Amino acid sequence: MYKAEENRYTSFKYRKVGHSGLVLPPLSLGCWHNFGDNTAIEQQKQILYTAFDHGINHFDLANNYGTPFGSAEKNIGYFLKNDFKRYRDELIISTKAGWDMWAGPYGQGGSGRKYLTASLDQSLNRLGLDYVDIFYSHRYDADTPLEETAQTLADFVRQGKALYIGISSGYTPELTSKLTQLLAQYNVPMTIHQPVYNLLNRDLEKDILPAAESENFGLITFSPLAQGLLGGRYLNGIPNDSRVARGSQYLTQEHIQPQILDQINQLNEIAKQRGQTLAQLAISWVLRHKSVTSTIIGASQSQQILENLKSLDHLDFSADELRMIDQITKQ
Structure with a gap:
C-alpha cells in the first residue's frame, strides 16, 4: 500500500488563492x-506518487480529459480509492465542465444549468467523491x-458538491466582474x-x-511551457518523436515559425545564465x-516533475533579466 513521503510539505511555500482561505502549491x-x-x-x-511525495497536492481535471x-x-478516481484514500483531506481535486461531452443538446457544452449539473454529478461518480474542492x-x-x-x-457550493468556484476560457474581465457580483448575491465568492x-x-x-488584483480572486495559469514550445525540445528544430512531428492538434508545425525559434533560443541563453533549463526559466517567470x-x-x-520543481529554487529575476525577456517576448 502506498505511503506518502513524510517530509512532503517542506519543499516550498504554499500560496494563498486571492482573498480566500484556500492555498495551493506553486505547481499543480x-x-x-x-x-x-x-x-x-x-x-x-x-x-501521481512523485507529485504528491514532493508536495504537489492539487490534481487538476475536467469532465472531458x-x-x-x-x-x-x-x-x-481509481487512484483516489486505492492509493490516496487516506490522504483525501490533504488533496485539492478540481474539475470543470464547459466543452462537448456527450450526445444531444444537453451534452454539447456551455454553462447552462442542465449541462453543468449533469456533468458535475457524472464527474463525482467517476472520481468516487462526494465533493470536489474546486469546480470551474x-x-x-x-x-x-x-x-x-x-x-x-452557487447551488453547487450550497449543496456541498464543490467547495470553491472558478472560471476559465472566455471570461473577460467584464464578464468575470459581473459573475463575481452575481455570485456575491448568494454569498458565494468567485475564488x-x-x-x-x-x-x-x-x-x-x-x-x-489587473482584474484579479482589483476583484481579489486568485490565478492558476495553464500551459506555462506553451504546449511544449518552451520545453527545450525545439531549440534545434522539430525532433522526429516530438508532439509536432506526431501531429498534435494543439501544437502544429505552423507554430514553429522562424521568429518563434529565434525567441526560444534567445530565452534559452538567459536560462543558461541563470543556471536553469528553458523549461525551468519559463515556469519561474x-x-x-x-x-x-x-x-x-x-x-x-x-x-519531468522533478525537473520542474527545480524552477522553484530560482524565482527571483533581476531588472536586467526582465528587461531582456520583455524585449524578446514583446516583439
Missing part, C-alpha cells in the same frame, strides 16, 4: 494528458444568461480564474491580471508575479 499537476485509457496505469501511478472523454477522472465553468457560454450560470455554481499564460502568450497581463497562485504542469514521466 494537470491531468489533461497522460491519464486517459491510452496511458499505462503504472505510468500514471508513478507520476483523457482518451476517451472522462477516462482521466475515472482513472484518478470551463468556458463562457454566450447562449446562457450569466445569471443562470451564477445560480447553478479562482484559470487562464493561459506563458512567455509566448502574455495577454493575461493586459486585462485578467510565470510564478514571479504575486497574483499567480499556481501554474499547471503536465508530465508523462516522473522525472
Whole structure:
C-alpha cells in the first residue's frame, strides 16, 4: 500500500488563492494528458506518487480529459480509492465542465444549468467523491444568461458538491466582474480564474491580471511551457518523436515559425545564465508575479516533475533579466 513521503510539505511555500482561505502549491499537476485509457496505469501511478511525495497536492481535471472523454477522472478516481484514500483531506481535486461531452443538446457544452449539473454529478461518480474542492465553468457560454450560470455554481457550493468556484476560457474581465457580483448575491465568492499564460502568450497581463488584483480572486495559469514550445525540445528544430512531428492538434508545425525559434533560443541563453533549463526559466517567470497562485504542469514521466520543481529554487529575476525577456517576448 502506498505511503506518502513524510517530509512532503517542506519543499516550498504554499500560496494563498486571492482573498480566500484556500492555498495551493506553486505547481499543480494537470491531468489533461497522460491519464486517459491510452496511458499505462503504472505510468500514471508513478507520476501521481512523485507529485504528491514532493508536495504537489492539487490534481487538476475536467469532465472531458483523457482518451476517451472522462477516462482521466475515472482513472484518478481509481487512484483516489486505492492509493490516496487516506490522504483525501490533504488533496485539492478540481474539475470543470464547459466543452462537448456527450450526445444531444444537453451534452454539447456551455454553462447552462442542465449541462453543468449533469456533468458535475457524472464527474463525482467517476472520481468516487462526494465533493470536489474546486469546480470551474470551463468556458463562457454566450447562449446562457450569466445569471443562470451564477445560480447553478452557487447551488453547487450550497449543496456541498464543490467547495470553491472558478472560471476559465472566455471570461473577460467584464464578464468575470459581473459573475463575481452575481455570485456575491448568494454569498458565494468567485475564488479562482484559470487562464493561459506563458512567455509566448502574455495577454493575461493586459486585462485578467489587473482584474484579479482589483476583484481579489486568485490565478492558476495553464500551459506555462506553451504546449511544449518552451520545453527545450525545439531549440534545434522539430525532433522526429516530438508532439509536432506526431501531429498534435494543439501544437502544429505552423507554430514553429522562424521568429518563434529565434525567441526560444534567445530565452534559452538567459536560462543558461541563470543556471536553469528553458523549461525551468519559463515556469519561474510565470510564478514571479504575486497574483499567480499556481501554474499547471503536465508530465508523462516522473522525472519531468522533478525537473520542474527545480524552477522553484530560482524565482527571483533581476531588472536586467526582465528587461531582456520583455524585449524578446514583446516583439
